[in-house]
Amino acid sequence: MRLLAIIVLVIFIAAGTVLGALNADLVGYDLAFAQVRLPKGAALLVALVIGWLLGGLTAWLGVSMRQRRRQLRADKKLPAKP
């Protein structure tokens, strides 16, 4: 299983390197407060990384908030004594 993961990772790194080499020409971005020029491959990578991070953050926040709510509910229930 680990070997398969390593092989997939190597394929993706190779593909990334090849794509990066083939799309080395620069593209410009106007971000209103700054102007950035970076290679097409790097732009692709940055977009993917930002999407990945936002997805991960959303899932993490959702889970942790649900747990917090459950804990608060349990804390409220506990002090009720006969």
Place this chain on the structure above:
Amino acid sequence: MNLLYVLAPLVPVAFVLGWWASRQIGARRSGAEVSELSSDYFRGLNYLLNEEQDKAIEVFLKLAEYNRDTVETHLALGNLFRRRGEVDRAIRLHQHLVSRPGLTDAMKTVALLELGEDYMRAGLLDRAEALFSDLVAMDAHAPSALRHLIAIYQHERDWHKAIEHARRLEVMTGEDEAPMIAQFYCELADRSRQHGARAEARDYLRQAFECQPDCVRAFMLTGRLQSEDGQHVEAVTAYEAAIKADIAFTPDILPPLLNSYARSQQMERAEGFLHDMLGRYHGISPVLALTHLYRQRDGERAAIDFLTAQLRQRPSVRGLMALIDATMDKIEGEARENFLILRDLTRKLLEGQAMYRCSRCGFGAKAHHWQCPSCKSWSTIRPIHGVASE
């Protein structure tokens, strides 16, 4: 093709992938925690089942350091120990919990409350009182702590403090504690009466009536005070008011009431009152009282006729015994012997019988208590109605 057209769909795809990966990691981590907790739980349970409770407690105490949920398990475990009578173990467990660092304030106060209950069960009332007082001062679980404090002061017969805390409880919860406070004042009045402080006793009774205007016990104590002071007419009024307030206490009120009627020479009033009671009260006490009255006034024959007629309507062992006693003198020979056997039988039947029962917990008693010795409720012990009793 513009690069943005390629990037735009890739961002949501990466977003979904990132979301999925995060969920997977979270699920794997919590699963590891659960399995770690579960193994420790089972180890602890195993110790418990093998009667190695010290080791079980050690395991559960270590477990408490993982997360807050296990604290609740500890509290349940301590409760279990206390209910089983293993108070020392419950105290040790709760003391560990209280001294554990990192416990939230809410959990710590719950543990303190439980520890206080352990101390109460162990009879360490001074320690329990200190703990509950601290909880009240902190305003943490104050109603429960106040109830426990009231129970402690009742046990110590410190009625002034009991009243003070009952009033605080009333303000805090909005529940009506007036009947209980009236009973505390009655206790104070009775104590003052026994010590000869009659003015003080009257003052406490006045406060009892302020709390509960129809307090039977306060009426009965008033009657007793007045009877002891020779004010029998006033005593009769107080005793009659007691019966009107709660007719169930008739068997306890009638003997002193009849005494006051006799001393104030108001036997006609007594007859009227008792006749009135026959319609409202279905016990045997008024019948026996009237039988006694007729015997003194009209003779034995009239008394027996009245009693026989009443016994047909309300059969009662006590009534039967009174009838046997009344007719015994007129019988001779073998019939008399049989009547003697019957009388002994009925006497034995009555001797083993509980005359009162707590309406809350079912505790049976031969004598009347204002506070149930079992569940500690006030005014819940009442005369039993039935063929063999009232």
